[in-house]
Amino acid sequence: MARTWRITREDGEDLGFAYDCFVTGAVSLEEFTGWLYRVLQDTDDFPPFLIDLINVDDADELRRRVINVVGFLPSADLDRMQERALEGIAYARFPDHRDDSITRGDAFAALQQADEVRRRFADFFPGLAIPHDERAQNGQSQQRRVRHWWLAGSSERALIVGEMPAIVRERTAAGQLSTCFEANAGLVLQIVTNGERAMVMLLARSDGTGGHAINPTATGSSAGYLLENGQEDEYADHDTVPLPTAFALIEHIGVHGTPPHQDWQTDY
Known part of the structure; x- marks a missing residue:
């Protein structure tokens, strides 16, 4: 018996899930198109826009034109954890995948908790495996092992988290505009300020990943950020x-x- 797919404007949940997989990078355009062909084979009376979607052969063009092609924006009713889980699939399947909105470790952790997303992905794309992402798992386990921080060069004194901003305030007032904290899990938190704004950077030494805080709506630039080397x-x-x-x-x-x-950008 042919499967009934939810692909209409009134109920487009299945189309939305497949498209969400494509948008997040969990599947390629070719794999999304393969799912569309599967739907055509299973459906006697399908909406004409499915053919139009299949004929779009450029990923960026599909993202730009999807509403015009379909007549509505396909989207599944996913919660935030499930959306992050799709990012986890993208990170696991494609080593070059990058998303500045979520770290590899956080995406992988979400995927581990989202059994329904994994089952649904396997149902929609039965020929596609989700590789075990050892790098992401290791990174996440290290994040969970953070027990204490210290001021760089002073590892004998563990800090209470509430002390960390106070230390930056005190150092800034004294003209020391660069502060570096380290954690037992191999994390380095670097803050460089000019007294009004700050560059906030986090580096994981274990896998070389790093990023910094951003202010997406800000324009222009500011000087006066004094590094430790002068x-x-x-x-x-x-x-x-x-x-x-x-x-x-x-x-x-x-x-x-x-x-x-x-408001965080992954740099490498």
Whole structure:
């Protein structure tokens, strides 16, 4: 008996899930098109836009034109954890996948918790395996092992997370505009400020991944960022945040060992 797929404007849940897999990078355009062919084989009375979707052979063009082609934006009713799980599939299947909104470790952790997403992906794309991402798993396990932080060079004194912003405030007031914290899990948190804004960077030494906080709506640039070696830098305001935001980020990273999911850019 042919399967009934939910692919209409009134109920487009299945089309939405397959398209969400494509948009997040969990499947390629060719794999998404393969799913469309499967739907055509299973469906006697299908909407004409399925043929139009199949005929779009460029991924960027499909993203730009999907509403015009379909007549509505396909989207599944996924919660935030399930959306992150799709990113986990993308990271696991494609080594070059990058998404500045979520780290590899966080995406993998979400995937591990989202049994329904894994089952649904296997149902929709039965020929596609989700590889075990050892790098992501190791990174996440290290994040969970964060037990304490210390000021670089002072590992004998563990810090209370609440002390970390206070230390940056005190050092900034004293003219020391660069502060580096380290954690037992191999994390390095670097803050460089000019007294008004700050560059906040997090590096995981275990796998070389790193990133920094961003201010997406900011324009222009600011000078006066003094490094420990005496060099004074100027940074785009897009790549720095106001000091109050920096203090909140320091506490977040201090508690969780991971950057926030928003307003963070992965650099490498």
